[in-house]
Structures are given as C-alpha cells and as structure tokens.
Amino acid sequence: MPESNTSTSTLGVTLHDGKGTIRVYSANATSIEFLVLNPSDSSEVQTRLTLKRTETDVWEATSPAIAAGVHYALRASGPDGARHGFNNKINLIDPYARGVVRESARDFHNVVLDGSFDWQGVEKPNTPMSQTIIYEAHARGLTRGNTDLPDDIRGTYAALAHPSTIEHLKRIGITAVELLPVQMFISEPRLMNMGLINYWGYNTINFFTPHHRYASPAAIEAGPEAIVAEFKTAVRELHRAGIEVLLDVVYNHTAEGGARGLTYSFRGLDNSSYYRQDDAGNYHDTTGCGNSLDFSNPRVVELVMDSLRYWTTEMQIDGYRFDLATTLARDGSNQYDPNHPMLAAMANDPVLSEAKLIVEPWDIGLGGWQTGNFPDRFNEWNDSYRDTVRRFWLADLAAKQNSGHFYSGVADLATRLAGSRDIVDGANGPLGSVNFVTAHDGFCLHDLVSYNVKHNQVNGEGNRDGNNNNYSYNHGAEGEVSDLGINALRRRSVRNMLGTLLFSAGVPMVTAGDERAKTQSGNNNAYCQDTALSWVNWNLTDAQTNLENNFAYLTKLRRENASLRQTNFGNFETATPDSDLVRWYSEHGEILTEQQWHDAQQRTLLRQVRHVDENGTKNETLTVLHGNDDAISLTLPPTPGHWELIWDSTHETPPVKFSKHKAHSKLLVGPTSMLVFRAE
Missing domain, CATH: 2.60.40.1180 (Golgi alpha-mannosidase II)
Known part of the structure; x- marks a missing residue:
C-alpha cells in the first residue's frame, strides 16, 4: 500500500517505523506547513509541522504525529507575482492525498489512510483487446434508476458490485466497464449558482482519491477509508465476474479554473510550476476549462505517473481513457510531440505494461486534432468512425429525403468497417481504433434517430451549449411520437448502427443505456443533469427489451465468429x-x-x-x-x-x-x- 511505502522519494504521506513522512513538491514556495487537524472540528489545529526544503524542490518532515487516521492540511507561503498564487491562510489538499474530506464547497482536508484490503485472491481478467467490448458508464447514473437495488446503495460504488448490475453486464456481453471520472472532482461555481452540478465529473481536484459522492451513505459516514474499501470491493466483484474496470481520467486540467479561479491545492502550492502560463500569468488553456497542466515540467509528468501506478496497483484498475490527451503531450512550446516524455513514460512503465491505454486524441488548442498520431502503445478514440457511421445510416438518408440524392456512397464506410487503416496504420492494426457511434457527450443512440437538433434548454445556457453538427435524423418528426411507422424506422436504424459497431474491425465502445434505447429528451450535453434524464432506465418497454436482447445476441455473434x-x-x-x-x-x-x-x-x-x-x-x-x-x-x-x-x-x-x-x-x-x- 502506498502509505506504507518506505521509499524516501515517494511524495505524499508514507508510514514507516512507527512514524510518518510527508513530502510535497514546490519549486517556488518559501515555507510549507503540515497541520494536524482535530477530526471532529477541522478548524482546530492540533499540531504544526514545518517542512524542510531539499535540493530537489521537495519539502519534507518526519514525525510520529503523522499516522494512519490523521486528518491534515497543507499551507504554503511564497512570493507575490503574476505567476504565483500563494496564500498561507488557505488549507490545501495534498496532491498525493489518498483520502480527502469535503467540509463545504470551498473547504477540504486530507486523511492519512491505512489502505489495507482483502482482494480474496481475485485477479485482473486481462481480456485481450481483440475480445474487448467497452461499456462507457457513469458510476452513479448506471444504477441510480435500478429499483431492484436497495435504496441506500442505488447510484453508488456498492451498486456496481451488486449481482443485479453484474448480471446485466454479463448478459449483454460486456467485457470492460469504462467509468466516467471517479477521481475526486468538484462542481464549478457557475453551475452551483444555477442550482446545477457537474454530473460527468471532468473537473478533478485530486488524482488519487475516489469521488466521495459515489459512495454509499454508510461509507461516507465512516470516512475516506470506507469509501476506498467500497470502491475496491466494486472492482473486485466485477473482476470476479470477468469484467474489467477502465477509468476515464482527466489529467489535462484541474478544478481550480482560470487564473482568477479558486485555490484548493496546486495553485496554492506552486501555481507557476503546475500550470502552463506566460510570464504575465496568463494561462495557456488548451482544454476549454480555464487551465492546462504544464506537461513540459517533469514533476507534472511524475504526478500523473504516480497516480496511474497507484490506481493500477492499489485499486487494481485495468486501463484508462485519457481525456483531451493531446494536452498531456504538449512540449515547452505548447506543441504536440508524439515522443513526449509523458507518452514515453506511460508506454514503457512496467507497472502499466498490461494496462489498456486509450486516448481521446485531441484538445481545443492549436494543432489539437491528432487522431492517428499517437504512439502504437495507445488505442485511439476514432471520431471519423463515429461520423462515417452516422452519415451512412442517418444523415445521408435525410439528404435523400430532402434533395433526392445521397451525399456519399460506401467507400468511407468500408474503410471504417475494415479498421480505419488511413488513421491507425500501426503495430496495433485495427485494434488501434476504438470505434464508437455515441459517447457520454452528444446524442445518445435513441435520440440520434429521434431528433434533428439538440434540445439543451434545461442546461441553462439558452441551448447554446452542445454540438450542432450531429449527423442525426428524426425519421420524419422531432422527438417522441406515437406514429408506429416512424418508431419502427427509428428502432431499425438503432439496430443497424449497433450491428455496424460490433462487426467492424477495431475495439467497440457502446454508451450505457444505448442497448436499451435510453433517451435524454434531445439533450446532447447533459453534463450538469444528475436526474432521470441522464440515468440508465431499468424499467423497460417491450421494444426496449427486444433491443437489449438483440444487442446481447450481436455480442454473442462477435464472440463466436x-x-x-x-x-x-x-x-x-x-x-x-x-x-x-x-x-x-x-x-x-x-x-x-x-x-x-x-x-x-x-x-x-x-x-x-x-x-x-x-x-x-x-x-x-x-x-x-x-x-x-x-x-x-x-x-x-x-x-x-x-x-x-x-x-x-x-x-x-x-x-x-x-x-x-x-x-x-x-x-x-x-x-x-x-x-x-x-x-x-
């Protein structure tokens, strides 16, 4: 377990010889304190430890006061200036904390964990990519609507381990669940002021801690140790059933927002080192989220590698999908580099040698679209596959209805069916391509065949958010209709796209709920909707049951042929x-x-x-x-x-x-x- 690691180079807290050592990186701080807090009242500081700076810009202290169960915070002082964000009155989250407690929207502190857990001899499934079928799911939304589960665990890590959930995944032929972000995140102040939350979770504040809100009430009450144990139990039971667990990880930016955002952790410890910016303190943001971590700094690369090793070993995670991965490979001049140290470290690290490494091969910066340009060790989300399949089965049919002619024939479709060699012509062959028709962002599959335009009004942005170019087709009427003919056409289009996805060369990924015709009422950007609008439906109509049976049959055909x-x-x-x-x-x-x-x-x-x-x-x-x-x-x-x-x-x-x-x-x-x- 990381907390018991006796290595003198490990950042964060390590326990050894009846005492503990805290180590924190900051190249620009002038002092850093470790505050031992009263577990019952975190505003009360029981002990203060002053960390000493080493020659490697790592600050450290060793004391018997650092022990399992201790609640603590960091405070840092440093110079003023445009690139800095020091404030020694703010309690900071340790970037390497394994347990974090949220006191309020702006108040957090850390907990030293023991981390012990009985894996009961259950090992990782190690499913070959050639046999993998990925199921992109929200850790809460997958089970929140399942009334067969006890009320107190619906929408929690515990629900992922429940037989009802596992039986469903096994029946429909899923080999790997890819969870939307479960590393601890927070909601943006803008959303909270609107009475909304960040539901998807692409706003990480700590890269080592499971998100507390997805734990059961009992685990939350018991504290971070119980939350971690509940998460590990979910992974263990999915593994016992032969199902891998992949995590969607957001290392490209943090929840601290733009240069005038709030301070929770990284900004308060060393804003100048962690975030990409110019000398005037202007952030160079390639993520659209206010900041970008600076991967030209080896310490940022080290942070991500340590996080990945922790989740791979201690949490037994099988693989990762890297959000906006181009940002992770931008060099000192902010250009994408396929030989970047971050990519090389992941590709060559022995701990990650068996892990599935999947990239979203773009960001919003200059030169951000890099599909097909990542090293062979990585599998890539293939947006060209998505668009081609949608055009062939939907947009081209709409064009025929409107103009009397199709816009495209079969050439591009054949290229995608055959594995997209024009994009992923490397050692992985077709398996370099992760094929998908839908994902968490954009229309779900049912809405793709039911809406010509997005309907995102409930997001509070005047329907301006979300993609306008969806290649969707409503088959003659917008939204839900009672017309039997239109509904039959829509169901057939869904089956066509699922069949195409599962029988294409490459690695298929299906979005949770698409196998049972989940709808989001035309919302193609439900990032802030923690309601039944986003949750997977578990009370199925006959038509939805038929679709799910078809999907299960298609995955069976894929396995057998x-x-x-x-x-x-x-x-x-x-x-x-x-x-x-x-x-x-x-x-x-x-x-x-x-x-x-x-x-x-x-x-x-x-x-x-x-x-x-x-x-x-x-x-x-x-x-x-x-x-x-x-x-x-x-x-x-x-x-x-x-x-x-x-x-x-x-x-x-x-x-x-x-x-x-x-x-x-x-x-x-x-x-x-x-x-x-x-x-x-």
Missing part, C-alpha cells in the same frame, strides 16, 4: 493466421468496380471475411449493409458451401432459427437494413 472481430487489415487473395481474406461485393454478388466505389448513389455494400486460425479452423462471414430506403434484390457471392443467415436487422428480435442460401442465389433485402451470413 473471429471473422466479425478482425485483428488485422486483411488481404484480397487468401486467408492465413496472420491475415484474413477480405473482399467487397455489390448487391449483384460481384466485386465492386472502381466506379461503384466512388458512386455516391451506390448504397449497398457486402463484406466477405474469411479467418483461419493457427489450427487451420476456418470462420467465414458475409455482412450486408444496405443504406437505401428502397428494398433490393441481393445476389449472394461465391462460397464453397452455402450461406446461413444468422441476423437480419429488419427483425425486432434475434432469430430463433437460421435460413440457408446457396451461393449466387437471390433474396430480398429490406429498406435500410443489415444482414449477416455465416458460411457453412
């Missing part, structure tokens, strides 16, 4: 264990011509994939994507045996039995639909 989860880009000639055979056909059962590839009105695509494993076992599938609202006659391409139809998106429920079809035979394909065949 290696040709539906390619790990290589393939070739056109023959299947080998290292390279699948991949061929592309038109609806006439013939190889697509150059003219057809570039014809915007060519809206039917057939993908044949033949996989051969090391033992010579073959698996071959044919995926048909028909993006036209007219039915067509399909001619099946050649195969030595016959084609067995194993899924048809025009059906509301998974198939009970399969139909067999000979090569070159014809069958009718319904409007805007998707079929999957297996060669037998």
